[in-house]
Amino acid sequence: MKLSTLKLITYASTIDQVKSSLEAGANHLILEDSKLSLRPFHDDFQTSDFTKITLLANHARSLSPGCELSFNLDILPHNHHLPLIHQLAQELDKAFITTVRVQDPGLAEWFKEHAPHITLILNCETGNQNTESIRYYQDHFKAQVFVNDIPNKDMQKIITELASSAQFELQVQGPILIQNSPRPFLSGLTNPHTDSTTVVRSQDHEYPGRYFTFYQNPHGHLMYAYFDKSLLKNIPDLVALNLSGWIIDGRGYPDTYTSTCLKLYRALTNRYIQNPDTYEITSDEIKKLDEVATLPQKPGFFKINQTDQDRIKKSKAAHSETKVGIVVDSIKGEWISIQVTHPFSPQDTLAIMTPEGKRYPLSIEEMYSIWNTPLSITDTLSPQKNALIKLKWQKGGQVKSALIKYSEIIETQSPITAGSKK
Amino acid sequence: MLSGGQMTNRRLPRSGGFGRSGVVKVSTLAASQHLATVRKPELLAPAGNIEKLKIAFQHGADACYVGGTVFGLRKFADNFSDSELQNAVDYANENGKKVYVVLNGYAHNSDIESLAPHLEILEKIKPHGFIISDMGVMQLAKKMTTVDLHTSTQASVTNLYGCKLWKNAGAKRVILAREVSIEDCKKIKEVLDIELEVFVHGAMCASYSGKCVISNYTAGRDSNRGGCIQSCRHKYDIIPTNPQEGPTVTSHIMNAKDLMGVSLIPQLVESGIESLKIEGRMKSNLYVANAVSTYRAAIDDYCDNRQTSFTEYENELKKVSNRHFSTGGLDHMPGTESIYYDSAEGTKGVDLIGTVKAVQGNQVIAEIKVPFYKDDLIEFVSQSGNRYQDRLISMKNMSGIPIEKTGQNCLIQFETTLPITEFDIIRKPIAI
Structure with missing residues (x-):
């Protein structure tokens, strides 16, 4: 157990959200204005200034003088947004807000030039998921929000590898953003869901029974996973990470979702810290969450992330052998024609590997150019000199089979046997 | 033998030969009024394998981008082994071309561990650039190699x-998001000394690239580590949250049309953008040859001849399988006009038949991908910029046996008097 102070962070776009979140125990409010915030589920596009932020900040401080405040500037800004960011910076000074959260790391350069007194928190949403990347951004950002793709084990490693001064936050609860597009997809449908801000459910025909949320506003289209991320059942793991803040995202849901989650995370964490040995989550507590949630509650990739593991295995295997050619024509019992892709000698240890992965030893007794000129089997073949060659037909010599040359490393592996599948 | 008398020799208007990039003096009055010289932007082509790389170079690309076996984003492309990468770089160097290696996945720590030894190998191979999207990978590549770094x-x-x-x-170069306009590129160039690259042709992510993880959460495939299942091409039911808003609608709601920026070549050239990129490492030989030769011609004809009509080029590009076209974000933020809601199916005017693999005198050997009959009207996409149409009089299989119809995925041999060369593409117009 490591956590010293539990900081619960949540989003607020309205006076009501400020009030309900602080009353439910939030320590830090991320204030939003839809002109520069990507997905507040609140429409500020009709206003031309950011005075709302000062109003929200003043209200928050009147209710909870010690609460922390930041602004969420998480659009991917284009050059035409830069004057608006200037305008925002001026308003933040009036509101005495000195922390800004960004998705675009490039904004670190903007703030360095134009508002160097602002401290920044990076929430990339995607990427920035290895130690080296996070280490680089430490010089630019006071804190970083772990992306949802990083499993707990990797977060532990990153935290250990980086300096103790590093601050990390994590979304522990709420909808998972899985796509961000500037294109207003919904506006092109014949059915007129064409308001500037629109929320619909969707179902992918390839994955029936899963319902995704589509949210469109003037920044474009956002798609959410078919479940909410919920780490309510993982409080001990979260405490062990010793993060600087836990983010509860209730945007798009009734305020009761946010306030219920804030209270639950606070209560469970306090109970765990007081007595970790006897701690367990009760069915009543799970039921309380289920009563305010509309989607399944899952940990996402917090426990493990095995996406694309087969690709990594494949790349490791590729280093123990060399593909030197590919069969481009096969006339059974007569000829196979091979496109040479890498230099090799007919004297090398060779095999034919079928597209299904079956391997057959290949011995070359005679060979010909594609124009039927005999070639010496003592020659080294290369793609430049002998792009195409012909061999007598051999088993496994079907089109798209590969000609494999084994390197010395392979000698420690199992011997090749006819038809063996690797 | 090809019946040369019936041959159609239609040439895309282009000039120059192999290795055409560089500074070109423009002597027309109109040109001298705003720019004494224009630098031809690099034409950058996709190469899923060594053959496509050679096709791209022979058809006019200045550079190719390729994936290695480690950490590219196109898991389903052939990708290059280390030795194939060395061959590709050697081939490029011999011909005054460049090869960029994509390392553009978002790395987890486990990926970084496998990437370090790969970078040591790549440093020896010395490609002309790495294409990188992950800051950690960039820092590692900067530390371990001397190769130029391009932000993906x-x-x-x-x-x-x-x-x-x-x-x-x-980074020496930044490949901007596909939603950035040419005008914004100019503004960046005005104040920052950095090479810029933009996509001008090919399929597009519906999302900001790198900001989509749909595959991760639906199929367990990492969109940003080469496993994208293209969920954006799927059909979706759109269900209003309030039934009074209308019935459920079914649509390919996120199916982005392909990008075609050939009509914007003048603006692209004048903007000073260093590199124009064609998407498609998983696309066919025909796609590579057609797109590269068409953009080569368009760039050359604008720079050399101030040609500003690009209808013929657009028509040529439309012949190859596509999902209809838009100009993406090159001239404005893409809107509903950039989505093909009705279907994820492609449209095309020609089928790829095959690729010329070897030529000796009048004898040609071609690799055939799609069967065709001897009497079918076929068309050669020549790297000289020409398009030749004709019918074969005879053809043989590789045992020398005359055949009336080819198989699929095989070699054939035929005679011709046409100036066909290795890496020319054979296609067949689709009967309407």
């Missing part, structure tokens, strides 16, 4: 300050 479009750099950040991090 996957990093979704949309503004001047993103370019500054990546430049300070070590």
Whole structure:
């Protein structure tokens, strides 16, 4: 157990959200204005200034003088947004807000030039998921929000590898953003869901029974996973990470979702810290969450992330052998024609590997150019000199089979046997 | 033998030969009024394998981008082994071309561990650039290699300050997000000394590239580590949250049309953007040859001859399988006109038949991908810029046996008097 102070962070776009979140125990409010915030589920596009932020900040401080405040500037800004960011910076000074959260790391350069007194928190949403990347951004950002793709084990490693001064936050609860597009997809449908801000459910025909949320506003289209991320059942793991803040995202849901989650995370964490040995989550507590949630509650990739593991295995295997050619024509019992892709000698240890992965030893007794000129089997073949060659037909010599040359490393592996599948 | 008398020799208007990039003096009055010289932008082509790389170079590309076996984003492309990469770089160097290696996945720590030894190998191979989207990978590559670093479009750099950040991090070039307009590129070029690259042709992510993880959460495939299942091409039911808003609608709601920027070549050239990129490492030989030769011709004809009509080029590009076209974000933020809601199916005017693999005198050997009959009207996409139409009089299989119809995935041999060369493409117009 490591956590010293539990900081619960949540989003607020309205006076009501400020009030309900602080009353439910939030320590830090991320204030939003839809002109520069990507997905507040609140429409500020009709206003031309950011005075709302000062109003929200003043209200928050009147209710909870010690609460922390930041602004969420998480659009991917284009050059035409830069004057608006200037305008925002001026308003933040009036509101005495000195922390800004960004998705675009490039904004670190903007703030360095134009508002160097602002401290920044990076929430990339995607990427920035290895130690080296996070280490680089430490010089630019006071804190970083772990992306949802990083499993707990990797977060532990990153935290250990980086300096103790590093601050990390994590979304522990709420909808998972899985796509961000500037294109207003919904506006092109014949059915007129064409308001500037629109929320619909969707179902992918390839994955029936899963319902995704589509949210469109003037920044474009956002798609959410078919479940909410919920780490309510993982409080001990979260405490062990010793993060600087836990983010509860209730945007798009009734305020009761946010306030219920804030209270639950606070209560469970306090109970765990007081007595970790006897701690367990009760069915009543799970039921309380289920009563305010509309989607399944899952940990996402917090426990493990095995996406694309087969690709990594494949790349490791590729280093123990060399593909030197590919069969481009096969006339059974007569000829196979091979496109040479890498230099090799007919004297090398060779095999034919079928597209299904079956391997057959290949011995070359005679060979010909594609124009039927005999070639010496003592020659080294290369793609430049002998792009195409012909061999007598051999088993496994079907089109798209590969000609494999084994390197010395392979000698420690199992011997090749006819038809063996690797 | 091809019946030369019936041959159609239609040439895309182009000039120059192999290795045409560089500074071109423009002597017309109109040109001298605003620019004494224009630098031809690099034409950058996709190469899923060594053959496509050679096709791209022979048809006019200045550079190719390729994936290695480690950490590219196109898991389902053939990708290059280390030795194939060496061959590709050697071939490029011999011909005054460049090869960029994509390392554009978002790395987890486990990926970084496998990447370090790969970088040591790549440093010896010495490609002309790495395409990188992950800041950690960039720092590792900067530390371990001397290869030029290009920030991938996957990093979704949309503004001047993103370019500054990546430049300070070590990037020589930034490949901007596909939503950035040519006008914005000009503004960046005005104040920042950095090479810019933009996509001009091919399929597009519906999302900001690198900002989509749909596959991760639906199929367990990492969109940003080469496993994208293209969920954006799927059909979706759109269900209003309030039934009074209308019935459920079914649509390919996120199916982005392909990008075609050939009509914007003048603006692209004048903007000073260094590199124009064609998407499609998983696309066919025909796609590579057709797109490269068409953009080569368009760039050359604008720079050399101030040609500003590009209808013929657009028609040529439309012949190859596509999902209809838009100009993406090159001239304005893409809207509903950039989505093909009705279907994820492609449309095309020609089928790829095959690729010329060897030529000796009048004898030609071609690799055939799609069967055709001897009497079918076929068309050669020549790397000289020509398009030849004709019918074969005779053809044989590789045992020398005359055949009336080819198989699929096989070699054939035929005679011709046409100036066909290795890496020319054979296609067949689709009967309407």
